Amino acid sequence: MAGAGAVELDVAGRTVRVSHPDKTYYPERGFTKLDVAQYYLAVADGVLRGLRDRPTTMQRFPDGVEGEFFYQKRAPKGMPDWLPTARIAFPSGRFADEMCPTEPAAVLWAANLGCLTFHPWPVRRDDTEHPDELRIDLDPQPGTDFADAVRVAHLLRELLAEHGLRGWPKTSGGRGVHVYVPIRPRWTFTEVRRAAITLARALERRMPDLVTSAWWKEERGAKVFVDYNQMARDRTIASAYSLRARPRATVSTPLRWDELSDAAPEDFDLRTVPPRFAELGDVHADMADHAFGLESVLELADRQAADEGLGDMPYPPDHPKMPGEPSRVQPSRARKN
Numbered sequence: 001m002a003g004a005g006a007v008e009l010d011v012a013g014r015t016v017r018v019s020h021p022d023k024t025y026y027p028e029r030g031f032t033k034l035d036v037a038q039y040y041l042a043v044a045d046g047v048l049r050g051l052r053d054r055p056t057t058m059q060r061f062p063d064g065v066e067g068e069f070f071y072q073k074r075a076p077k078g079m080p081d082w083l084p085t086a087r088i089a090f091p092s093g094r095f096a097d098e099m100c101p102t103e104p105a106a107v108l109w110a111a112n113l114g115c116l117t118f119h120p121w122p123v124r125r126d127d128t129e130h131p132d133e134l135r136i137d138l139d140p141q142p143g144t145d146f147a148d149a150v151r152v153a154h155l156l157r158e159l160l161a162e163h164g165l166r167g168w169p170k171t172s173g174g175r176g177v178h179v180y181v182p183i184r185p186r187w188t189f190t191e192v193r194r195a196a197i198t199l200a201r202a203l204e205r206r207m208p209d210l211v212t213s214a215w216w217k218e219e220r221g222a223k224v225f226v227d228y229n230q231m232a233r234d235r236t237i238a239s240a241y242s243l244r245a246r247p248r249a250t251v252s253t254p255l256r257w258d259e260l261s262d263a264a265p266e267d268f269d270l271r272t273v274p275p276r277f278a279e280l281g282d283v284h285a286d287m288a289d290h291a292f293g294l295e296s297v298l299e300l301a302d303r304q305a306a307d308e309g310l311g312d313m314p315y316p317p318d319h320p321k322m323p324g325e326p327s328r329v330q331p332s333r334a335r336k337n
Helices: 033-042 044-051 104-112 146-162 189-206 273-280 285-289 295-308
Strands: 007-011 014-018 024-026 056-060 070-072 085-089 095-099 115-120 133-140 168-171 177-182 224-226
Touching (some): 007 104, 014 104, 024 033, 033 044, 044 115, 104 115, 133 146, 133 189, 146 168, 146 177, 146 189, 146 224, 189 295
Antiparallel strands (some): 007 014, 056 070, 056 115, 085 095
């Protein structure tokens, strides 16, 4: 029996308790914790496709989007024994056991803890050192918008095809676009990140007025930043069908390529995505049938290095200094020789 003020939901044969179902999570639209749980129940198969067997960080908002939030990397105490974990290594060399969802009930269990956004690693629990997804984050900078990110995404689609790759696009839930490429898990984080840098530079060369690979914000300008560091170890992207902590309860929503140009981020939210999912299903379900190789992109990386002297790019500030990494000093603060 559920406790007073609680609701029990049947999730593929498991009962998940939702406490404080009337707590407001999205004040602007009046969405409650139960609304969030019912949303995740409606799209559970799609969410699970993006999370299955992946070490997953929970972005928790126990008092809703206007309250404090935190990222929970380590599996919380009291986690059900049917929800497995995987040990992952942080850049610092420390380790943590993260939850690895394997069934829809895991999604609802996390939602009951106030998890609005799921941040899965690009690896599976049976091999946490070799990513099986290349994730490309197209991030509009001030002066650009979602439509600009869409233009870059279509150019990226062409570039990927030239290297024998296929991408699956989704909204970020904000102004950006994410493109995922399923890959064979044979390359390290360092190698997959190098592939992301290579693609970023190739995009920048083809559309220099709109695309930038510059890590330092002062160098980006009004362009779309290809955030190659999303492939660095312990950097994650909101999963497919994750709610975002935005007033309108937008969703990071998988799209077909032919939908992208006519899409708007605000079209996809807690209310609109469930009927879309009921009608179309998970439009990225076929990602699981593919696993591409990065050989061609890494050959391009070698040519960029040999012909143009293009090497590594700065890592995020929480990473230890890496071999061959350039200075992390902001250009405007660098000492002049």
